[in-house]
Amino acid sequence: MTPARLGLRARASRVLLDNWHGQSTVPSGGLYPHQWSWDSAFIALGLRHLSPRRAQRELESLFGAQWPDGRVPHIVFDAATPADAYFPGPGFWASAAVTGPGFPATSGLIQPPVHALAAWETFRAAPELARERGFLPRLYPRLVAWHRYLTGRRDFGGRGLVCVVHPWESGMDNSPAWDEPLGRVRPATAFTRRDLDHAAAGERPTDLDYGRYVRLARTYRDLGYADDPAGHEFAVEDPLTNALLAASEAALAEIAAELGHDPAPHLAELARLTAALVDVLFDEGDGCFHARDVHSGQVLRLGSVGGLVPLVVPGLPVADALVKTMLGPRFRLGELGLPPSFDLTDGRFEPARYWRGPAWFNIGWLLWHGLRLHGEDELAGTVRAGLLSAADDAGFREYVDPLTRSGHGAHDFSWTAAVVLDLLE
Numbered sequence: 343m344t345p346a347r348l349g350l351r352a353r354a355s356r357v358l359l360d361n362w363h364g365q366s367t368v369p370s371g372g373l374y375p376h377q378w379s380w381d382s383a384f385i386a387l388g389l390r391h392l393s394p395r396r397a398q399r400e401l402e403s404l405f406g407a408q409w410p411d412g413r414v415p416h417i418v419f420d421a422a423t424p425a426d427a428y429f430p431g432p433g434f435w436a437s438a439a440v441t442g443p444g445f446p447a448t449s450g451l452i453q454p455p456v457h458a459l460a461a462w463e464t465f466r467a468a469p470e471l472a473r474e475r476g477f478l479p480r481l482y483p484r485l486v487a488w489h490r491y492l493t494g495r496r497d498f499g500g501r502g503l504v505c506v507v508h509p510w511e512s513g514m515d516n517s518p519a520w521d522e523p524l525g526r527v528r529p530a531t532a533f534t535r536r537d538l539d540h541a542a543a544g545e546r547p548t549d550l551d552y553g554r555y556v557r558l559a560r561t562y563r564d565l566g567y568a569d570d571p572a573g574h575e576f577a578v579e580d581p582l583t584n585a586l587l588a589a590s591e592a593a594l595a596e597i598a599a600e601l602g603h604d605p606a607p608h609l610a611e612l613a614r615l616t617a618a619l620v621d622v623l624f625d626e627g628d629g630c631f632h633a634r635d636v637h638s639g640q641v642l643r644l645g646s647v648g649g650l651v652p653l654v655v656p657g658l659p660v661a662d663a664l665v666k667t668m669l670g671p672r673f674r675l676g677e678l679g680l681p682p683s684f685d686l687t688d689g690r691f692e693p694a695r696y697w698r699g700p701a702w703f704n705i706g707w708l709l710w711h712g713l714r715l716h717g718e719d720e721l722a723g724t725v726r727a728g729l730l731s732a733a734d735d736a737g738f739r740e741y742v743d744p745l746t747r748s749g750h751g752a753h754d755f756s757w758t759a760a761v762v763l764d765l766l767e
């Protein structure tokens with residue numbers, strides 16, 4: 343490794359060491375002072391090179407907060423952090439009313455299921471330590487319960503695909519892809535945002551978005567987090583969520599085989615999910631996947647980068663079309679080396695506002711991983727180089743302008759550092 347790369351590695355390690363809270367890692371000290379679900383999965387991918395034990399703990403602590411119904415909550419609140427440090431905090435979600443005593447305070451939403459993939463990669467980094475600690479035997483049944491919650495309770499459309507019931511569940515909170523279904527929600531009032539204490543308003547969702555986020559979350563809470571389609575104003579079949587579930591099923595097959603269980607049910611599930619994804623959400627004319635609004639039946643035909651993430655699915659039959667779209671004018675991946683989160687040619691593209699245009703490092707990692715999986719090594723190399731240089735120049739920011747590469751959002755962001763550590767290996 344060159345001295346410059348060694349310096350980058352040391353700085354990335356420092357971010358993860360500073361953001362470690364004893365059992366898990368916060369995404370960033372000020373803006374996100376608790377544990378987030380899909381952040382922990384990406385963080386484990388990086389931590390495994392720094393401390394395999396911590397990487398294992400990261401996932402174990404998240405699954406320690408798994409609900410009895412199998413859902414893995416999107417936030418696990420750190421009891422040592424003041425309740426009002428983040429909004430909506432533990433009092434808002436009132437999770438104990440459903441989980442009962444003995445569970446950590448959590449939110450009641452979910453996030454994209456990339457955990458089994460992260461668990462398998464974490465195991466592979468230090469198999470001996472993992473075996474000694476019983477990492478996979480403890481995690482495997484929990485991962486299976488998580489996947490079965492998703493396929494059993496969240497298939498609102500009856501098409502074999504998982505629905506997300508809140509933009510926060512998609513991980514791509516204010517993506518223009520959600521504007522239409524979210525626009526039908528009457529915004530809540532009388533709440534105090536905390537995010538604007540730590541980030542510029544022009545780089546975050548609007549107050550109107552927040553009003554709608556709060557309304558949806560309150561309604562779910564007041565229904566006791568019941569997964570009845572009629573109770574959810576917002577319900578979409580999201581390609582990113584379903585693709586990560588499929589990729590994670592493939593990882594579960596590996597984990598099952600490692601543990602001496604039959605991998606066949608997981609491979610069957612992978613095949614079923616892949617077919618449903620392609621049949622229902624792939625748009626041949628457009629060369630990418632689109633989410634579908636379950637209530638209106640409408641396809642949300644917008645250029646979100648989430649529509650390219652299915653490249654992470656092993657054996658995806660439409661991988662070539664996705665690569666072509668990545669290279670085209672809407673994403674210009676070969677030229678930029680970074681994936682814009684939204685179509686560059688669409689008037690709604692905003693280069694510095696959160697999930698409406700900036701490039702994110704976790705998405706870059708997923709595309710890099712998918713490109714390698716489908717033999718696109720040259721483009722994968724371009725993405726790797728783009729992510730490393732952008733993180734180096736901007737300094738581990740939450741997201742960057744894909745055109746100018748200026749950094750935005752939180753500083754010292756954990757998954758940015760974790761992705762860098764993994765790409766440097």
Ligand code: 2M8
Nearest residue numbers: 369374378380381510513514515537
């Ligand atoms: C962002 O979302 C949270 C709500 O979950 C927020 O804005 O407060 C998203 O970028 C999400 O994908 C991410 O997991 C979370 C923590 O990094 O922040």
